[in-house]
Amino acid sequence: MINYSQNLRAFAQAILGSIIQTNLSINFVLLQLSMPRNFVSFTEKGKVIEKFRDNDTSYRFKVKTKSGHTLLNSIAFTQKEDVDKVVQQLQTIKISNNYFERKTDHEGHFLFNLKDANGNLIGHSQLYDSEMGMENGIKNLQNQIATLAQASES
Template sequence: MIKINKDDNNTYNFSLNTTSGNALFYSVGFSSEEEVRNVVSGLNMFDKQQYIFERKTYHRGNFLFNLNDKKGQLIGNSQLYGSEAGMENGIKNLKKRIAALNNSQNL
């Protein structure tokens, strides 16, 4: 499920949740609801376009990943993971979740 939110400072973002409701991915802030909806609708091209997963090590030894579009623009980032393997599983889960949403036309 994708949830679109409006922040206190009038920016919009979205989160992509697992089937159990846990947040898997958080977007950066966007200036309008239309802009965030365009990014969300672009996720349905996920298999056709080249998205870039940028793997990072957090300063406390945790891991996270960023998702960038093919132009290198940051779309959002993951939660923190305690291991590199956990982060890789998070990337796999995000890909599967987007594919499942695409198949059900819920984007």
């Protein structure tokens, strides 16, 4: 006599295994598609600037700490050369407080924008819960950029 229950269970397990495998494959493909294209990064004395292609028409960079926290997200640039130029400028200038625009969003979070000597926006920070946190972020970014400037001189 044929045990239909056992056959049905084996069939269900095979189908379920196939569904799980397909789902994992789809998730892997989606993960690959969500990664920035042409991702490039370099480190200087444990500090990191990451330059990457954001989509088909723009390029960006991030300034990060050694531990991987993002200090600054750049604006979108249409040319890779523009990103390289701004990163090079960051490594050669001393960034004083007048390069920073301090702001508060409509929910009471603090953030800052980094501007160049001509007042053009370079990038923006994450959101901070306190003004002290934002000021700390500015100080950390200034230290990071100073470290990069020292590394480019040597």
